[in-house]
Amino acid sequence: MTKPKTIIEKIWDKNVVFEEAGKPALLYIDLHLVHEVTSPQAFEGLRLKGRKVRQPKRTFATMDHNVPTTHTNVIKDEISKLQMDTLKQNCDEFGVPLAGMGHKHQGIVHVIGPELGLTQPGKTIVCGDSHTSTHGAFGALAFGIGTSEVEHVLATQTIWQAKPKTLNVKIEGKLGLGVTAKDLVLALIAKYGVNFGTGYVIEYTGEAVRNLSMEGRMTICNMSIEAGARAGLVSPDQTTIDFLAGREHTPDGELFEQAKRDWLALATDHGASYDRTVTLNASEVEPQVTWGTNPSQCLPVNGIIPHPDQAQDDNERNEIKHALEYMGLEPNIPITSVPIEHVFIGSCTNSRLQDLEQAASVIKGRKVNQGVNAIVVPGSQTVKQKAEEKGLDKLFIEAGFEWREPGCSMCLAMNGDIVPPGERCASTSNRNFEGRQGTDARTHLVSPEMATAAAIAGHFVDVRTFEL
Amino acid sequence: MDALKQHKGLVYPLNRANVDTDQIIPKQFLKRISRQGFGQYLFYNWRYDDKDHPRPDFSLNHPKYENASILVGGENFGCGSSREHAPWALEDFGFKIIIAPSFADIFFNNCTKNGILPVVLKEAETQQLIKNAEADQYHLTVDLETKKVYDNVGFEASFEIADYPRQMLLNGWDEISVTLTYEDNITAFEKNHIVY
CATH class of the missing domain: 3.30.499.10 (Aconitase, domain 3)
Incomplete structure (x- = not known):
């Protein structure tokens, strides 16, 4: 054998x-x-x-x-x-x-x-x-x-x-209501840090990963690099096949049947070993909000912004201090008390049709808070068109969001979609680095649902208790 | 790319972990279509305020570090975006060597393709170098042939680097020319390779 x-x-x-x-x-x-x-x-x-x-x-x-x-x-x-x-x-x-x-x-x-x-x-x-x-x-x-x-x-x-080392990120358990793939990957990076994946290719396994849609799997794999891993993948299964069937560049007819057999045979064999394994329990993950200037500086939405004195060593103390200064935040206050001026729903992490549907589902007839500029940027012309067929554009526009043309947009602010200096943005993108969304702009990474909730409330809020 | 065998230069200490490539070269400068001229934008948001005036509190603006060519940084140096503009900016500014306890994978690769040597030393060693360079003008020699870093007052450390990037740097080879000597292998591979 x-x-x-x-x-x-x-x-x-x-x-x-x-x-x-x-x-x-x-x-x-x-x-x-x-x-x-x-x-x-x-x-x-x-x-x-x-x-x-x-x-x-x-x-x-x-x-x-x-x-x-x-x-x-x-x-x-x-x-x-x-x-x-x-x-x-x-x-x-x-x-x-x-x-x-x-x-x-x-x-x-x-x-x-x-x-x-x-x-x-x-x-x-x-x-x-x-x-x-x-x-x-x-x-x-x-x-x-x-x-x-x-x-x-x-x-x-x-x-x-060079042949990469393999890292199994095993995510068991079931995601709670209002908790998304974005929250999973943010919680993972918060737990293990921004470089636990350096030198590895990650395979995401476990019940919670199997239960994710292709969109959710893309969100997780997308942020592998935020954990230091150049690549992260999920073994193909029926969900993968169903997504691919009938697309412009996928084969059809008998060739598709053959491709399907080959693709499914790629899945990791039972009993295969990895160079390293880490675990996460999905059922313990809450909606996440980053507070600092790298994706591991992240809290459950009901968490308290840390104090530099909580650090384990001098390096971490400096990092917390520096991040709080840049972000204009006080330590020891709830993240939900932090007001925002901007909301960005988009980016290669969260701009697919399902992301936009989930973001829109939180609106429920409510309006974007006064003083919040909120934009929705679909990931592609196709996403935009499909979203419009479903009337999502109208839902967003009626609530006070701007409905834009596709692109990377405010994720890295190269195209003029910028967060002004000192202002704060709840963003569904992938990097909360200094200056990422504009010079001296302050970025908080969240899921699409959490972004909509923050747009309506004018501050971070637990989307699970926001269904009023 | 120029060959790099040994380099002696002034050390600039940047005592921060997780320096990402967005800091090394901010996105507003990625629109250029040439490889040259990125040095003036290196660490732009740290070096300049929003009115483009130099920030006096940022150490690289200190005359003491003028002409530095060896940067010593913190762990996970070069994380984030794959932009090769980051090593282009470092190289154009005058840096030939980056020393850190660890590097992000893509950044490490990008450096070696541009004649910059990334050197991994132990955290205690990089902290010592940072301390020395913060205190005074401090020069180091980095030798890629012997894989050693040393000064003339007693510091010496060895480093490891895979043989492939080491040979590329030592010889200043054009990687594509090397790969094209395997063209027959690639052609043979393509004949039997199935892609749907």
Whole structure:
């Protein structure tokens, strides 16, 4: 009998082109996703050396980081415009398919990959973007790379990689009502820290993960990088297959049946071992709110903002002190007493149809609090269109939210959707780093449901007791 | 990329853990389409206030650290975004070596592709270096061939680095040229590889 393997080992073994003892392996890349920010220097590098894109058909580009979310046809920022025009020229010149501005499939690269069925189990997927881990939800080995590696993959369709260590994140138990995948991953990072995944590929296992929708699995895998892991994945199951059936780039007919058998066979074998295992009990997780400037500085919504004196050592004391200062927060007060001025619902973490449905479900005829600017930015043109078919746009607009065009938007504030200095935002995105949403902006990460509740209340509030 | 065998330089101490790439190079500077010129924006929000005036309380603005080429930081250095603009900015500013107790994976890779050597030392060792560099102008030598870091007053530490990035840095190789020598392997692989 062969040794039981994890899905990570199965994908690895399937995609190694060449290996030699003591060296990284040359790994074949099945799908290379490209966006405007991290690719211009890579295409320029090809041009300077007279190189081609080896597999344009295994490459797919879109525009997301820079796109305006207000008037799609007008890009006021000349430098942004140049970066997007450059992507268009590069895609034309090198024959790379592009869903650019105005294209019906345009959207956040990590939303459209799965949506179009480009993302599939067993694929190795890279993109010049750290949230490429999102695609792991489908049982793909997907990770972010830098621009030099983008150029390398464009030229060779491969990448040199040391075989990763494997980390089993086992999440058993059932999620409580009003508690989401976002809360799970935030609680996980709060428990184990922002670098427990460094050097590992995570596989998320356990009852709570099995019970998640594909959207929920994407939210969790998306934030693997916030735990330091370049990639995080979930073994494919019927939920995965059901999501993929009938998508533009998934096979159909007999080929789909064959693909399905191959995909399901990728799941981790019973008895396979990991280099490390950590656990989380989903039934103990409450809705989460970050209070600091990294995702592990996070509290259950009914928690109290920590005091530097609670720290275990000097490093942590400095970190808490520094974070409180930046965030303009007093220690020892309930996080629910903190007022907010902005709400952002969107990003590659939480901008899919289900995220927007869940965010909208909290409205119940209520209005966004006076003094709160709240925006909803769908993850893609497809998400936007489907949400509008369901009337979600009207629900949001009637409640006082702005309903925007798709893009990365206020997650990293490259496109002009900025939180002003000193102001506070409840955000469904993935990073609460200093200056992430604007210089001196203060970010609190929450789930879509918690973001809507905060928009209505004007401060953080436990969505479970907000159903009044 | 230039070869890097040994480097001697002035040390800049940045005693913070989890320095993310959003701090190293904020997003407003990622719109440029060239690789050059990012040094002026390094640690922008820490170096400058919202009126673009230098913040006097940020140590990198201190004349003492002018021309520093070795940065010693805290654990999980370079976490967050995969933006290679971060090592481009560090390199353009003049940093050749980053020393820390641990690095984020993508940032570590990105450094080695740009002629910057990331050196992992023990926390006690980095704290010693930070203390020395905070007290006075402090110079270190980093030798990639012998994998040692030392000064001329008695500090010496060894570090480990995988052989692959070490050879790339020592020789200043263009990785794509190296990989293209395996082109036949790639072509043969593609013939039998199933992707749906």
